[in-house]
Amino acid sequence: MNSFELNKILGALLGCVLITLSLNIAAGALFAPEKPAKPGYAIAVKEGAAEKAGPAEPSQPIEVLLASASAEKGAAAAKQCAACHTFEKGGPNRVGPNLYDIVGHERGAGRGGFNFSAAMKAKGGTWSFDELNKFLKDPRGYIPGTNMTFAGLSRDSQRADVIEYLRQQADSPKEKPKVAEGGAKPAEAPKAAAPAPAAPKH
Ligand code: HEC
Numbered sequence: 001m002n003s004f005e006l007n008k009i010l011g012a013l014l015g016c017v018l019i020t021l022s023l024n025i026a027a028g029a030l031f032a033p034e035k036p037a038k039p040g041y042a043i044a045v046k047e048g049a050a051e052k053a054g055p056a057e058p059s060q061p062i063e064v065l066l067a068s069a070s071a072e073k074g075a076a077a078a079k080q081c082a083a084c085h086t087f088e089k090g091g092p093n094r095v096g097p098n099l100y101d102i103v104g105h106e107r108g109a110g111r112g113g114f115n116f117s118a119a120m121k122a123k124g125g126t127w128s129f130d131e132l133n134k135f136l137k138d139p140r141g142y143i144p145g146t147n148m149t150f151a152g153l154s155r156d157s158q159r160a161d162v163i164e165y166l167r168q169q170a171d172s173p174k175e176k177p178k179v180a181e182g183g184a185k186p187a188e189a190p191k192a193a194a195p196a197p198a199a200p201k202h
Contacts, residue, residue, distance in 0.1 A: 062133040063177040065160035074165025077158050084150070087169045096148060101170040102127055103163075119145030129177050132163050 078087065084095035091098040097111035105127055108120035123143055125131070135142045136159050138152045153159045167173050 059156060061180075062129045062160065062163070063179045065133075065156055066129065066164060066176050067179060069157070069160035069164035071161070071165045071168050073158070074161035074163070077153070077162050078165055080153075081150070081162075084148075087166070089169075089171075099166060099169065103129065103132065103167045103170065103174045107131075117145060117147040119143050120147070129163060129167075129174075132166065133159055136162060 081087075081096075081099075086092055086094065086098045087100060088098075089100045091100060093112055093114045097114035097116070107123055107125055107127055108116035120143060127135075131142075136153050139146055139148045139150050141152075153162060164176075167176070
């Protein structure tokens with residue numbers, strides 16, 4: 001092999017190296033990787049999205065719910081309570097006390113000597129519409145330690161129907177609470193549904 005041939009071989013090798021180098025540079029320019037400022041994966045999920053999935057129905061004050069409540073529907077829904085409660089005048093106590101004339105009645109008292117829990121007796125006061133609404137939504141949440149082992153009625157309208165039914169199970173049903181002036185009123189709310197204040201306790 002003479003030096004001329006050797007030059008050719010070296011030249012070819014050098015050419016190869018040059019081409020590879022320039023291809024590499026060109027590719028680097030074309031496909032430059034974008035480095036993120038912070039290492040790691042970007043996950044496109046908004047924080048707090050899961051917590052926002054609350055109940056579908058907005059909670060409205062009981063006076064608004066009662067304005068369109070139905071005692072007939074309430075009577076049907078109250079079948080769930082009938083395993084433990086009677087509703088008629090002079091009805092017997094079962095697992096739970098008879099509930100005749102419960103609206104406005106003293107809490108955890110009377111009821112033919114029903115054996116109420118310490119928690120119920122300690123709560124004291126009387127059963128207002130608002131408190132019945134809270135209690136029936138989540139009995140053990142509202143009165144921790146109550147003996148009423150019932151999950152609660154989660155649907156606003158159904159609770160109002162049951163409370164309307166309870167209201168009517170009385171010699172002289174208590175007036176429905178007034179919807180506050182300027183408050184949220186349902187479109188079909190009758191005007192001045194409850195002109196008189198609640199009847200005195202008896
Ligand atoms: C599994 C049985 C059970 C079911 C079902 C049940 N309750 Fe009760 N309820 C009780 C018991 C027991 C008490 C007494 C609680 C206490 O002393 O802590 C009670 C207490 C009450 C009281 C308070 C009574 C008072 O004199 O202070 C009301 C009001 C009431 N229940 C309404 C209802 C309604 C309305 C339903 C149906 C939506 C219902 N309950 C379903 C067992 C039940």
